[in-house]
Amino acid sequence: MYQPRQASRSEFVPLRNLTYHVRVWGEPGPGKVPLVMVHGWMDVSASWQFVVDALRHDHYVLAPDWRGYGLTESPQADSYWFPDYLADLDFLLDHYSPDAPVHLVGHSMGGNVAMLYAGVRPARIRRLVNLEGFGMPASRPQQAPRRYAQWMDELKALHRGELELKPYPSADGVAQRLTKTNRRLAPDKAQWLATHWARPGADGQWRILGDAAHKIVNAQLYRVDEVLELYRCITAPTLCLEAGDDSLSLWWKGRYTLAQYHERIRAVPQLRQGRIEDAGHMLHHDQPAAVAQHIENFLA
Numbered sequence: 190m191y192q193p194r195q196a197s198r199s200e201f202v203p204l205r206n207l208t209y210h211v212r213v214w215g216e217p218g219p220g221k222v223p224l225v226m227v228h229g230w231m232d233v234s235a236s237w238q239f240v241v242d243a244l245r246h247d248h249y250v251l252a253p254d255w256r257g258y259g260l261t262e263s264p265q266a267d268s269y270w271f272p273d274y275l276a277d278l279d280f281l282l283d284h285y286s287p288d289a290p291v292h293l294v295g296h297s298m299g300g301n302v303a304m305l306y307a308g309v310r311p312a313r314i315r316r317l318v319n320l321e322g323f324g325m326p327a328s329r330p331q332q333a334p335r336r337y338a339q340w341m342d343e344l345k346a347l348h349r350g351e352l353e354l355k356p357y358p359s360a361d362g363v364a365q366r367l368t369k370t371n372r373r374l375a376p377d378k379a380q381w382l383a384t385h386w387a388r389p390g391a392d393g394q395w396r397i398l399g400d401a402a403h404k405i406v407n408a409q410l411y412r413v414d415e416v417l418e419l420y421r422c423i424t425a426p427t428l429c430l431e432a433g434d435d436s437l438s439l440w441w442k443g444r445y446t447l448a449q450y451h452e453r454i455r456a457v458p459q460l461r462q463g464r465i466e467d468a469g470h471m472l473h474h475d476q477p478a479a480v481a482q483h484i485e486n487f488l489a
Contacts, residue, residue: 191381194242197235197252199260204280205273210234210260211281214241214250222315223286224488226252227278229297231399233259235385236296239378240473243481251285253277255299257400259385267344268405274302275309282313290315290425292488296473297321304457307427308419316488317427320480321470323437324453326445328410340408352401356394363387363395373468373475382474413453420456428461428487429454430480432468461487 195214202209212234217223226237234252241250254261256277257269264273282291293314295303300322307314328336346352357363363383368374374382387395437447454460463483468475 191239191375191377193238193381195238195244197238197241201260202281202284204284205277207256207262207264209256209262209277209281210254211285212237212252212254214252215248217249221247221249222289222488223291224248224250225278225282225285225291225293226250227293227295227299227302228252228255228258229295229299231258231397231403232296232299233386233398235259235382237473238381239477240481240484243478245481245485251281253281254398257403259398263400263402267347267402268340268408269400269403271302271407274298275306278302278306279310279313292316292318293425294318294484295320295322297470304423304427305416305419307425308422311422311424314423314425317423317425318484318487319427319429320472321431321436323445323450324413324416325411326441327413327449330410332410336406336410337408339406343405347402347405352404354397354399354401356390356396357387358394360384360387360389360395363397371469371471371474374471378474417453417456420454421458423457424459426459426461426487427457428463428483429457430463430465430472430483432470432472432475433464433466434469436470 197212197214200211200213202211228234228236234254237252255274257263290313293303300319301324303317304319304322307317360383364379367379367382387397389395435447437445465472465476465479473480
């Protein structure tokens with residue numbers, strides 16, 4: 190099994206009526222800018238371990254489990270709303286760095302949160318790094334009736350128990366699931382990550398540490414015009430990293446393309462772009478050393 194080079198510790202923070210789990214590497218100190226790393230959909234904070242191990246310099250790293258993931262509590266609700274992630278991050282920064290801006294790194298869904306948050310609270314972000322936080326295909330108002338109906342139908346499916354996450358007989362089964370999804374993930378890393386990505390229940394079955402309600406579609410449409418306005422408000426120098434593999438073509442089959450994403454991020458005032466070769470969407474797993482080098486060079 191993979192052996193971390195830098196041990197993390199867990200801190201539990203009361204935040205918006207939830208107990209939030211935050212994984213911490215390193216110690217705060219004079220001149221140290223907190224490096225906040227936020228994970229993606231159906232992931233956990235431990236996912237950053239491989240990048241943290243590849244960092245060459247001493248950092249104070251904070252990585253929360255989003256609400257309903259990992260060791261953070263789930264809200265008393267049956268669906269999740271994207272603005273809550275922005276508010277959770279705002280409260281989290283109030284706790285850890287109330288008087289100084291932070292470096293913010295986000296992957297996938299976390300990258301989308303990071304980009305929007307940096308436009309809402311530009312003074313709180315010193316440097317911004319987005320790893321494949323592409324956003325969503327543009328929507329049309331005509332989609333609203335069907336989208337609301339889909340949301341309500343999926344809520345009913347959740348309450349009927351039809352959206353439960355698949356259990357696995359062992360940590361090995363979870364590791365196999367991870368390597369099946371990501372062919373580049375080394376077996377030793379998959380074994381280590383499996384023990385943080387899932388936990389055994391009373392019946393001995395291993396279950397992913399993610400609320401099944403995360404699978405429910407967002408009731409509200411994705412408004413590209415609003416997103417672009419937020420991008421224009423970002424004042425932090427911004428690095429957008431993408432993998433050599435084109436995940437968007439695989440996911441959206443032409444409904445949303447890398448060219449459209451590149452056009453959107455041109456709205457960011459201080460933009461730098463980078464590419465990680467021999468990597469897929471989980472680029473921080475596939476090439477952690479390259480991702481760490483890009484991040485540190487950018488922060489410097």
